Amino acid sequence: MSINSFGHLFRVTTWGESHGPALGATVDGCPPGVPVDAAMIQHWLDRRKPGQNKYTTQRREADEVRILSGVFEGQTTGTPVQLMIENTDQRSKDYGDIMDKFRPGHADITYWQKYGIRDYRGGGRSSARETASRVAAGGLAREAIRAIAPDVQITGYMTRMGAHEIDRSRFDWDQIEQNPFWSPDAQTAADWADYLDDLRKSGSSVGAIIEVVARGVPAGLGAPVYGKLDTDLAAAMMSINAVKGVEIGEGMSAAMLTGELNADEIFMGNDGKPSYSSNHAGGILGGISTGQDIVVRFAVKPTSSILKTRKTITKAGAETEIITKGRHDPCVGIRAVPVGEAMMACVLLDHMLLHRGQVGGQIGENRGRIG
Numbered sequence: 001m002s003i004n005s006f007g008h009l010f011r012v013t014t015w016g017e018s019h020g021p022a023l024g025a026t027v028d029g030c031p032p033g034v035p036v037d038a039a040m041i042q043h044w045l046d047r048r049k050p051g052q053n054k055y056t057t058q059r060r061e062a063d064e065v066r067i068l069s070g071v072f073e074g075q076t077t078g079t080p081v082q083l084m085i086e087n088t089d090q091r092s093k094d095y096g097d098i099m100d101k102f103r104p105g106h107a108d109i110t111y112w113q114k115y116g117i118r119d120y121r122g123g124g125r126s127s128a129r130e131t132a133s134r135v136a137a138g139g140l141a142r143e144a145i146r147a148i149a150p151d152v153q154i155t156g157y158m159t160r161m162g163a164h165e166i167d168r169s170r171f172d173w174d175q176i177e178q179n180p181f182w183s184p185d186a187q188t189a190a191d192w193a194d195y196l197d198d199l200r201k202s203g204s205s206v207g208a209i210i211e212v213v214a215r216g217v218p219a220g221l222g223a224p225v226y227g228k229l230d231t232d233l234a235a236a237m238m239s240i241n242a243v244k245g246v247e248i249g250e251g252m253s254a255a256m257l258t259g260e261l262n263a264d265e266i267f268m269g270n271d272g273k274p275s276y277s278s279n280h281a282g283g284i285l286g287g288i289s290t291g292q293d294i295v296v297r298f299a300v301k302p303t304s305s306i307l308k309t310r311k312t313i314t315k316a317g318a319e320t321e322i323i324t325k326g327r328h329d330p331c332v333g334i335r336a337v338p339v340g341e342a343m344m345a346c347v348l349l350d351h352m353l354l355h356r357g358q359v360g361g362q363i364g365e366n367r368g369r370i371g
């Protein structure tokens with residue numbers, strides 16, 4: 001079984017645990033000739049890295065990636081690319097209490113129920129340290145996309161933290177990198193800062209909604225029925241730790257619309273390509289990209305490890321209480337943004353390769369033509 005893998009042609013397998021010596025990703029199926037080096041991948045990992053600001057965990061990890069195989073003289077060779085990140089800040093003592101007790105909201109209890117054995121140090125395989133491997137693989141995917149379809153731009157940002165949502169009339173792409181929350185709305189970012197400060201001091205946590213948009217994606221990616229682009233995107237986002245909901249385009253809100261409001265009307269654009277009056281479809285119709293922005297949204301639950309006493313049970317079945325000390329993010333949604341981007345990159349590249357395999361031709365060229 002390859003349940004630690006995803007992707008059809010661009011196939012990513014992640015390995016490793018939170019407190020093991022290292023973790024990483026083995027990427028098979030990357031096209032040859034993609035210019036890449038460790039620094040290019042490091043750029044994306046640095047965005048996910050803990051301890052970047054006071055709103056994320058103070059666990060100190062260098063998250064330094066090494067490329068062990070599949071790259072020669074600055075280019076991919078078409079052979080498996082092995083990406084490795086060493087774990088450098090493994091303070092096992094922070095996690096001593098969870099050896100026998102199951103932390104509410106964590107996978108401790110289900111790993112135990114399923115396997116009868118678990119690496120309890122920091123959650124082991126269920127720890128979101130695993131997402132560093134995805135971000136490394138996503139960095140490689142971005143370089144391959146740049147080589148195949150240079151117009152594609154993938155950007156994630158936070159649209160909601162708890163009860164506080166961005167105001168879309170203030171949406172500014174340039175703001176996203178300017179605040180610690182990846183918020184496109186500067187004013188809301190300032191409100192979130194105060195809100196999260198209070199929350200952190202009280203030892204609590206909060207959930208978030210992240211939106212990931214891919215611009216410049218050619219029409220035609222994805223396949224009917226079981227190979228839908230939206231199926232793979234939803235699965236990819238849902239596989240991220242703490243994600244409890246995924247939407248494409250209008251998503252759940254489509255249930256509240258009428259047909260005339262929801263179906264995006266089609267016109268001929270000045271460039272001779274179809275254009276649409278709106279994008280309720282989130283850039284995907286029948287599982288195939290329309291050439292519009294691909295819009296995926298996912299909900300991240302509040303951090304379960306909080307400085308509040310919670311009821312739980314021990315491995316032996318005794319009722320007890322637990323308070324999860326250690327270093328935790330008050331809103332894990334912040335660090336989930338680069339992870340969502342990485343998953344979007346892996347899925348899009350995978351579908352570009354699938355499309356090339358089935359239909360041939362150069363992605364982005366003549367795509368979107370009518371007739």
Ligand SMILES: Cc1cc2nc3c(=O)[nH]c(=O)nc-3n(C[C@H](O)[C@H](O)[C@H](O)COP(=O)(O)O)c2cc1C
Pocket residue numbers: 057105106107123126127128131240241242243301303304305306327328329332335336339
């Ligand atoms: C980037 C990132 C960082 C996370 N950090 C923490 C954390 O510090 N504390 C915590 O309780 N959960 C954290 N989580 C969530 C847990 O890993 C997750 O809730 C847990 O493994 C149970 O899995 P599930 O929520 O997907 O069911 C994080 C999630 C992400 C995406």
